[in-house]
Amino acid sequence: MSINKLRVGDQAVLISREIQQAPIKTVIRELVQNAIEARPEYTDQKRQIEFYINYLELSDGSTVAKIAIKNNGIGMSPDELRLITDLSATAHKTLGKGFNYGIGAKVSGLRSNPAGLRYRSCHKGLVSQVMLIEEEGIYGREKDDYSNEDVFDVTDEYSPFDLMEDWTEVTLFGTNLEDNTMLKPFGNELNVDHNWLNALVHYRYFRLPDNIGVTYRDGVLSETQTTRTLRTWEHIIHSKNQIRTETIDSGQGIKVTYALNNAKGWNVHQIALQACGAIVYKNEMFDVASSNKILSKRWGITAPKLGIPFGSEAISVFIELDDGYPVDMNMYRDQLTNALGEIVHLEEFAYYVAKLMPDWIKAYIDAERNKHNGSSENVRKRIAEMIRSLEIKRDQLRPDSQGLTFSDIEAGTNGLSEGNDSKNTDKKRLSLNAGGMKPAKTASGYENIPDWSFITEKSEIREYGLDGYAATYIGGEGNQLYINTEHRAFKDRLQELRDNFSIEMEDEVGHEIVYKAFQEEYAVNLVFSVIHAKYEWKYNKWDSEELDQATGKSALTVAVSKDYDIVPKVKIRLGANKDLKAINARM
Numbered sequence: 075m076s077i078n079k080l081r082v083g084d085q086a087v088l089i090s091r092e093i094q095q096a097p098i099k100t101v102i103r104e105l106v107q108n109a110i111e112a113r114p115e116y117t118d119q120k121r122q123i124e125f126y127i128n129y130l131e132l133s134d135g136s137t138v139a140k141i142a143i144k145n146n147g148i149g150m151s152p153d154e155l156r157l158i159t160d161l162s163a164t165a166h167k168t169l170g171k172g173f174n175y176g177i178g179a180k181v182s183g184l185r186s187n188p189a190g191l192r193y194r195s196c197h198k199g200l201v202s203q204v205m206l207i208e209e210e211g212i213y214g215r216e217k218d219d220y221s222n223e224d225v226f227d228v229t230d231e232y233s234p235f236d237l238m239e240d241w242t243e244v245t246l247f248g249t250n251l252e253d254n255t256m257l258k259p260f261g262n263e264l265n266v267d268h269n270w271l272n273a274l275v276h277y278r279y280f281r282l283p284d285n286i287g288v289t290y291r292d293g294v295l296s297e298t299q300t301t302r303t304l305r306t307w308e309h310i311i312h313s314k315n316q317i318r319t320e321t322i323d324s325g326q327g328i329k330v331t332y333a334l335n336n337a338k339g340w341n342v343h344q345i346a347l348q349a350c351g352a353i354v355y356k357n358e359m360f361d362v363a364s365s366n367k368i369l370s371k372r373w374g375i376t377a378p379k380l381g382i383p384f385g386s387e388a389i390s391v392f393i394e395l396d397d398g399y400p401v402d403m404n405m406y407r408d409q410l411t412n413a414l415g416e417i418v419h420l421e422e423f424a425y426y427v428a429k430l431m432p433d434w435i436k437a438y439i440d441a442e443r444n445k446h447n448g449s450s451e452n453v454r455k456r457i458a459e460m461i462r463s464l465e466i467k468r469d470q471l472r473p474d475s476q477g478l479t480f481s482d483i484e485a486g487t488n489g490l491s492e493g494n495d496s497k498n499t500d501k502k503r504l505s506l507n508a509g510g511m512k513p514a515k516t517a518s519g520y521e522n523i524p525d526w527s528f529i530t531e532k533s534e535i536r537e538y539g540l541d542g543y544a545a546t547y548i549g550g551e552g553n554q555l556y557i558n559t560e561h562r563a564f565k566d567r568l569q570e571l572r573d574n575f576s577i578e579m580e581d582e583v584g585h586e587i588v589y590k591a592f593q594e595e596y597a598v599n600l601v602f603s604v605i606h607a608k609y610e611w612k613y614n615k616w617d618s619e620e621l622d623q624a625t626g627k628s629a630l631t632v633a634v635s636k637d638y639d640i641v642p643k644v645k646i647r648l649g650a651n652k653d654l655k656a657i658n659a660r661m
Contacts, residue, residue, distance in 0.1 A: 084110070086212050089161060093213060096185040097408045098260055099368065102143075103358075104179035104407070105244055110144035110286055112242070119285060122146050127256060128245050140419055141271065142245040149197030149240035152225045155483055159193060159204045159215060161583055165644050180206060180405065183246070186260050190247030194228065199237045201229045256294065268478035272304075277362045277369060280354045280392060289651065307359075307392065310347075317346040322430040322532060327396040330430050334438055335388050349387050351376055351420055353410060354394040355401060357570045361420045362408045365537060371420075374537030377422050378552030379434060381428035381527065382435075387444035387537070389435065395422045421550055428551040448527035453594045457523050524604055526555035526597050535560060543627040544634045545600050563635040568592060570641045571587040575654070577661045584657045589642050599640060603633045605614045 111122045123232065128142045161180060169457035181496040183191040188208035195202055197222035205216040205224045222385075229237070244562035247253075249261030259266060272295055275288065282288065288304035311319045319333040335349070362369055365387075377386035384590055395401060401410045403416055410418040524547065529535055536544055540558040547555050551590065558564065571579075571592055578584035607624035610616050616624070623629060648654055 077193070092161070093181050093184050096181045097406050098182070098186050098263060098568055099274060100406055100408045101179065101182040101186055101246070102271065103278050104182050105143045106275060106288070108179050109143065109147060109242070109406075110283060110285065112145060112147035119147075121286050123286065123288045124291060125294050126288070127293055127574075130247070130251070132251060138252060139256050140161050140247055141255045142243055142260065144241055144243040146239055146241045149242055150195040151197050151200075152202040154197075155193060155195050155202045155204050156215075156225050157250045159206055162397070164574050174639050179244070182555055183244070185210060186263075187246045187248055187255075188213075189249055190216075190245075190252070192245040192247065193242070193244075195240075195242040196232075196237060197240055199228065199229070201232055202226065203239070207286055232247070264368075267367055273366045273368045275304060276307070277350060277352070277364060277366065278359055278640070279306055279350070279357065280359050281306050281357045283357075302304045307350075307390070309465070311390070318434065320432050320434075324426055324430060327399045328426055329394045329619050330426055331392040331394065332432060332435050333390040334393075334435060335390070349390045351380065351391045352393070352420065353420055353423070354392050355399070355403075355410055358398055359392075360408075361418070363420060372539060374516075374534075375539050375546070375548060376420060378548040378554045379550030380424045381431060381551035382439060383443065383548075383552040383554040384446070384527070385439050388440070391427055393420065393426065404556045425456070426550045443527070446527040446529070448525065448597075449595060450594065453597055453601070455521055456598060457605065460602055460603060461523070476613070522553055524553045524555045524601055526557060526601055528557045528559050528593060532560075539627065544631040546601075547604050547625045547630065549625070555597075555604060557597065557600060561631070565595065567596065571644060574641070574645060575648075578654045578657050581657045581661065584654055587651060587653060588644070588648065591648055592640075595640050595644050595647070596634065599634050600630055603630055 077258070106123060109121070123143065123145045125141065125143050127139045129137045130140050131137050159180065180191070184206055191206040193204045203226060206213070207216050215223040246255045246259065248255040248258060249263075251263065256271075257268075259270065272290065282304075290299070290302045290304070292300050297518045305313075311317050311331070314335070317333055317335045317336040319331060320330055321331040323329045348365045350362055350366075352359035352362040354360075361371065363371040363373040365373055374386055377383070377389070377391075380391060382389055382391070400413055403409070404411050404417075412418055422614075529538060529540060535541060535558055538556045540546055540556060542561075542563070543558060544561040544563045545555060545557045568589075571588055574585070579588050604625050607616075607621055607629075610624070611618075611621040
């Protein structure tokens with residue numbers, strides 16, 4: 075049997091729906107990628123991608139700034155320009171799954187630029203223009219009402235010097251003609267800071283082809299900024315003296331690159347950057363976590379899940395997948411998907427990040443951990459007794475240093491020492507499947523007790539997402555509870571203790587005794603809330619969503635805020651304390 079192709083009843087509605095569903099922030103990636111892929115066979119040709127400002131004159135005589143991107147690859151003839159501005163059409167590139175859908179720049183571009191997406195291309199001294207716009211819900215090429223032409227010759231607007239080589243330029247007009255698309259690239263839908271453009275490029279490309287350069291011209295990143303050249307993450311981590319880096323190959327199509335910036339500031343050439351974690355596939359970065367404003371995923375919250383509970387502002391991690399790894403980009407190329415079509419997340423590689431982690435990274439994490447008050451053996455023993463009363467068994471163990479035997483892990487980085495004294499940029503190879511290792515389903519130990527730390531710095535409170543919350547629990551390899559000492563519940567209970575131990579807490583030793591006892595009791599409440607939720611999940615068949623809700627920031631905040639027994643328990647515990655009695659008698 076053969077097949078009759080399906081037809082589209084209302085093409086305009088289908089196109090409109092496809093555009094409106096497109097991710098709004100992918101337009102810059104699509105335009106950069108188009109510039110990279112234009113005539114890829116010319117790998118020996120040095121190519122430049124430039125961002126700069128075009129000024130548009132409005133009907134009232136005023137001018138407005140519009141961001142533009144230009145590349146000096148081989149230009150397009152009028153017919154080719156018309157062709158590439160149709161959806162699911164492209165010039166000089168392969169269409170299809172795994173290659174190019176022919177819709178990216180146009181769909182994402184019109185999603186954020188209904189006022190206009192202007193294409194201009196110079197080919198053999200002739201400059202052609204197409205303007206894609208939206209009008210009353212219909213998307214298409216702007217045309218001349220008399221001739222019906224939609225491709226225009228604008229060669230006369232350029233000097234002979236401008237026509238000496240081929241190039242293609244795209245100018246973003248925004249949601250309204252009056253919008254300055256450098257300051258307001260996404261209309262009212264998304265507020266951005268001056269670094270938005272660099273963030274969308276920098277946090278997308280781990281590396282660029284050797285023959286491609288990206289430049290920001292004067293005024294693009296800020297009104298006072300002069301011309302800057304993009305330095306990719308790969309370039310930065312291997313060229314800056316204060317950054318130590320190491321790449322370790324798992325032998326399973328996954329390499330993990332660790333970078334530690336001893337200066338903590340990642341800025342390069344006056345371009346603001348922050349530490350990040352990302353999956354790297356075919357040179358591009360996916361599911362990026364950073365503290366940058368335009369990215370939705372927070373590195374401070376994600377890093378603990380990968381076994382980096384502290385020091386994440388100085389550590390970046392890149393998980394690079396081989397080209398043949400069983401993933402693919404989705405239709406809009408903003409996410410990776412597996413063979414089942416499920417989105418692939420950074421956290422899925424937590425085991426590799428923790429297992430392959432170099433000793434020098436672990437040492438830095440532990441040094442940062444020691445700067446925070448937190449887990450104590452006394453509290454862990456109390457929690458262990460509570461766990462035994464619930465009979466919670468470990469559901470997952472970690473492999474030993476040879477990757478052969480599963481065993482409990484003590485408090486620490488939850489990583490494994492390989493005993494290697496690594497040098498900068500060393501590469502090592504390690505198999506994770508020695509002996510046919512499989513994840514354990516049963517265990518002999520008790521539930522791995524979360525580590526906990528008290529967070530006092532405002533920057534850390536913000537980074538861990540603790541504004542307005544008493545605590546946050548981050549599972550995964552980090553298995554870490556962060557407790558906000560600036561939250562009302564903590565401060566109110568502490569003040570109540572100060573009222574009850576006013577004399578004792580005037581003394582330095584007395585203050586330390588009372589404060590430590592309070593911290594322990596406060597931590598016990600929160601840690602046990604997490605463990606009890608896991609018990610309900612394991613034995614009463616809660617689903618994962620219910621577990622996440624029960625261990626979420628809101629639930630933990632409510633649990634500790636309504637527990638009025640914390641102070642009475644501290645008072646009972648300290649009632650017979652000899653040191654406090656001696657202080658009271660002396661005062």
